[in-house]
Amino acid sequence: MYIKIKDQPFYIQSTAVLFGLVLLVYVMIQLADILVPLAFAAFLAILLNPLVNRLEKYRVPKIISIGIAILVMIIAVATVFYFLSTQIVQFGDSLPMLQKKFQSITADLKTWIQQTFGVEVSKQEKMLKDALNNSQAVVGKTVNGLLGTLAIIFLLPVYIFLMLLYKTLILNFLYEVFSEENSKKVSDVLAETKGAIQSYIVGLLIEMIIVAAMNSAALILLGVKYGILIGCIGAILNLIPYLGGIIAIALPVLMATVTKDGYSTQLGVIIAYIVIQFIDNNILVPRIVSSKVQINALMSIIVVLLGNALWGVSGMFLSIPFVAVLKIVFDRIDDLKPWGKLLGDNIPTHHMGEMWRNRNKRKAVLPQQEKQKIEKAGG
Template identity: 80%
Template sequence: MSIKIKDQPFYIQATAVLFGLILVVYALNILGEILVPLAFAVFLSILLNPLCNKLQQLKVPKVLSIVIAMLIMILSVLLVFYFLSTQIVQFGDSLPMLQKKFESITADLKNWIQSSFGVTLAKQEQMIKDALNSSQAMVGKTLNSVLGILSVVFLLPVYIFLMLFYKTLILNFLYEVFAEENSKKVSEVLTETKTAIQSYIVGLLIEMIIVAAMNSAALMLLGVKYGILIGCIGAILNLIPYLGGIIAIALPVLMATITKDGYSTQLGVVIAYIVIQFIDNNILVPRIVSSKVQINALMSIVVVLLGNQLWGISGMFLSIPFVAVLKIVFDRIEPLKPWGKLLGDNVPTKQVVEIWRSRRKAAIVSGVKDKG
């Protein structure tokens, strides 16, 4: 006779779920080098699918339509990298001067710390060395993430081409693997997943362009050197939800500190970026990025940090669309609907909470009476 987990005490159910989660996370960590390129390929192939379908409607052969769509994507990426590389070359020409200025500011800061707090220069040097030694593990992890991204770049075209080519086979498998009575739910999940991912990625690209323009314009008006380069880097960092925008402020502030006297420019940069972040979070994201699936801020931050811990930089970018797909699935399966609500951005009103509490109390009272 089989024993169902749901009929067991809560501590047994919780242990089984926790054990399952540990196995899943362990497998995702071990297989990261394989799964990360596949995950990016899935999202990008879904993004390119409408263009491939449009080309095939125009009587373009399937293989050729896939190649054309991929070439358009690759050329777009190369144009962005070419633009950034021209800015980086200009930055490299001024690097020796910036290094001298940075060393001068660092020396003044050390002298100020010594006079204000009594920490000797030798002790400060030792503290810096200890901090650098302790950060070696983090640097190693970053290098691994960079190498992982490079492997993603080389494998992506192959994966994307094959996924678009075998799209019908993959969809047919997803329909057949579930029972026939669930085919309607499977179709709804696949349709909503496709729409959510497409709108999310396209929205992110549009948001990135607008934020890059606003960042660059603000920095150039404030007279910050290499404002276009730093503004574009800030827009790319802004793709990391909530955390990226905070990190992006440090770059122009540091550049203004190195290249300008006083602190008025730094204050202007902070104010400008706060205004840009306000516009981004309250106007751009709700109207451009948001799709039918809304993930609340708390869960967004948590999953981004978890994604970084699991797969590094790649995990940070993949975390939000991955959770969006999870929410779509949770919303379609009755026992998992509470988890979908937990991930979502629809906060229940106080009246709804009171209704649930009263129902809970009534159920408890009814259970006590039945036992009596």
């Protein structure tokens, strides 16, 4: 006999939910090498699907249409990498000079710490060495994440090609998995998911280009070396919600510290980036990044951190669109609507407890009013 989980006591519900979450997280961690490329491929396949459909309308064969769409994507990515590589080469030429200046600043900092706090230079070096040894595991994890990202890049074209080729088969499977009376809900979820992902990714790309231009212009005007490279890297880091912006500010401040005397440039960089972040968060994101992806700030930070713990750098990029898809699904299922509201950005004006208290007060007042009316009528 089928029993709904909501009819069970709370401790049974919570145990079942926690067990399901633990099992899901365990599977996602164990199968990360397979699931991460598939997740990226699915998002990019949805993004390229309109181009494939347009080419097919012009009677271009399906396989050739998919090949052209993937080729356009590869050319766009290669162009960005070529531009960044030319900037990195210029940065590499000045690396010995920057390293020498950085060592000089570090030596001055150690001397200042010794004079101010009485900590010997040898003890500072030991503490720094211990910190570096403790961070080796983190560095190793980051390197593994980067190597995994490179593996994803080579697998992506294959996965995208196959997903676009078997698109109809995958859609039919999704419709047939659910009962016929749910076909309307499935259709709505798929349509909203496609629209949200396409709008979100396109919006992010446009936002990244505008932020890169603003970052680069600000750094060039402030006289920071390699302003274009650092500005573009900051725009890419800005794709990681909230956390990426903090790292993006640290890079130009560090470069200004190494290449310039005094602290006026660093202060200018911080002010410029605060202004850019304000423009980005209050103008670009609401207007350019699709409003269909409405995840509140608290949930955004939590899911980005969870994504990093789960799949590293790849998980941080995938977390927001993944949760946006979950919200679309939650909003369409009655029992899961509270979870959709929790993820959403709509803040209610009153909480449920206050509404219930007001309702109970009205219930208590009404009998008293009725009694007063009867007494007046009798008098």
